[in-house]
Amino acid sequence: MLRGAGALGAAALVPWTPACGTSDDALTFYFAANPEEADARMRIVAAFEREHPEVRVRTILAGGDPTQQISTFCAGGRCPDVLMAWEFNFAGLADRGVLLDLNGLLERDRRFAAALHADSHPALYETFGFKGGQYAFPEQWSGAFLFYNTRIFAEAGVPPPPGRWDQPWSFDEFLATATALTRRSGNGRVTQWGFVDTWSAPYSAALFGMNNGTPWAVPRVNPTHLNFDDDDFLAGIQFYADLANVHRVAPAAADTQSISTMGLFTAGKAAMALGGHWRYQTFVHAEELEFDVAVLPTGPGAAAKGRAARSAIGSTGLAIAAGSRRREQAWEFLKFATGPVGQSLIAESGLFVPVLRSAIASPGFTAAHTGISNLAVLTGGPEHSEGLPITPDWQKVHALMDRAIGPVLRGSRPASSLKHGLTPQIDEVLAAP
Numbered sequence: 001m002l003r004g005a006g007a008l009g010a011a012a013l014v015p016w017t018p019a020c021g022t023s024d025d026a027l028t029f030y031f032a033a034n035p036e037e038a039d040a041r042m043r044i045v046a047a048f049e050r051e052h053p054e055v056r057v058r059t060i061l062a063g064g065d066p067t068q069q070i071s072t073f074c075a076g077g078r079c080p081d082v083l084m085a086w087e088f089n090f091a092g093l094a095d096r097g098v099l100l101d102l103n104g105l106l107e108r109d110r111r112f113a114a115a116l117h118a119d120s121h122p123a124l125y126e127t128f129g130f131k132g133g134q135y136a137f138p139e140q141w142s143g144a145f146l147f148y149n150t151r152i153f154a155e156a157g158v159p160p161p162p163g164r165w166d167q168p169w170s171f172d173e174f175l176a177t178a179t180a181l182t183r184r185s186g187n188g189r190v191t192q193w194g195f196v197d198t199w200s201a202p203y204s205a206a207l208f209g210m211n212n213g214t215p216w217a218v219p220r221v222n223p224t225h226l227n228f229d230d231d232d233f234l235a236g237i238q239f240y241a242d243l244a245n246v247h248r249v250a251p252a253a254a255d256t257q258s259i260s261t262m263g264l265f266t267a268g269k270a271a272m273a274l275g276g277h278w279r280y281q282t283f284v285h286a287e288e289l290e291f292d293v294a295v296l297p298t299g300p301g302a303a304a305k306g307r308a309a310r311s312a313i314g315s316t317g318l319a320i321a322a323g324s325r326r327r328e329q330a331w332e333f334l335k336f337a338t339g340p341v342g343q344s345l346i347a348e349s350g351l352f353v354p355v356l357r358s359a360i361a362s363p364g365f366t367a368a369h370t371g372i373s374n375l376a377v378l379t380g381g382p383e384h385s386e387g388l389p390i391t392p393d394w395q396k397v398h399a400l401m402d403r404a405i406g407p408v409l410r411g412s413r414p415a416s417s418l419k420h421g422l423t424p425q426i427d428e429v430l431a432a433p
Contacts (some may be wrong), residue, residue: 193269
């Protein structure tokens with residue numbers, strides 16, 4: 001399962017068992033990962049154990065719904081000591097008292113706190129703040145941006161998209177590029193798409209809304225209202241939906257029944273693909289795929305407000321269980337994994353974008369992305385990101401959003417329908433005590 005992790009990975013990465021309960025003398029670390037990501041995390045664990053030989057770490061790989069799994073573990077008195085935290089679920093866990101507020105440990109360890117704050121990107125660090133508490137430290141940025149096939153662009157004579165966040169391009173320019181790079185056979189069948197989405201369509205649609213000059217919510221933390229009734233936000237969603245339904249430069253659901261959007265891009269049948277850094281390893285190992293990265297386009301609403309292109313934050317963090325009996329060991333592990341040493345290992349892995357400025361600017365990160373010319377898209381991503389709203393009710397909001405946006409993405413309803421359909425339902429959820 002763990003290629004390259006060696007005996008440590010095979011022995012340490014195990015499913016949760018009763019032996020991992022309070023009688024176990026190991027520090028338990030719960031996370032979700034595919035095999036390549038697990039390898040990188042096991043390297044961090046191994047390095048920590050070398051520096052702290054008195055601490056043994058037992059890793060637990062998530063399965064199924066991590067939020068439900070964590071809730072089940074902790075309700076049964078078997079909460080792992082260190083837990084991966086996601087921006088969309090940590091607030092609910094913090095609100096229920098599952099996660100420890102790290103501010104007390106930061107106050108006691110002022111030297112580390114000062115170094116962490118000086119080297120952190122505020123947008124990422126603040127992602128895991130809730131009701132005055134700091135419930136996790138960010139460990140990686142995935143973001144959302146464009147991958148593009150450099151060979152397709154070159155052969156078509158189409159200028160490549162901008163490779164820096166301070167070099168914007170418009171929705172109209174993006175559509176013109178996608179149109180120029182969409183190819184059809186004599187019978188009208190698309191043989192090459194201008195654009196595909198490898199992320200989650202409802203979130204991608206909202207990302208286009210955000211890049212038309214309106215954030216998800218103000219304030220971001222504990223909002224009582226989301227901006228699905230804002231005309232600019234809705235126009236961005238409509239633009240995204242029209243790429244498939246009106247302009248036919250992106251595949252609809254029926255077009256990806258035999259091959260996924262990931263498959264289309266890796267096979268050279270799509271010119272641009274929206275995704276996060278988690279797609280990088282798949283693309284870099286695809287045969288004969290030559291690609292680079294680019295920034296997202298912005299709409300007229302953003303131009304009118306002077307707002308630059310924004311990425312999604314897409315960060316995960318590390319937290320300590322409030323009931324951990326190994327709090328001191330857990331704190332040392334958090335400092336190691338989210339500090340300079342752990343972040344340098346993340347940078348060198350090529351699997352993640354680290355969150356510390358020093359690690360992003362390190363030679364190791366550059367060496368792990370030798371095929372990328374537009375490295376500034378990755379290194380500048382954290383500074384040009386906005387995250388999801390932080391609320392303990394996000395799972396309820398997500399369910400409402402997923403159901404309401406579906407018809408818009410299929411072209412059966414306009415985005416303007418969300419103003420009076422989705423918005424009141426979300427407001428009701430967010431206003432509930």
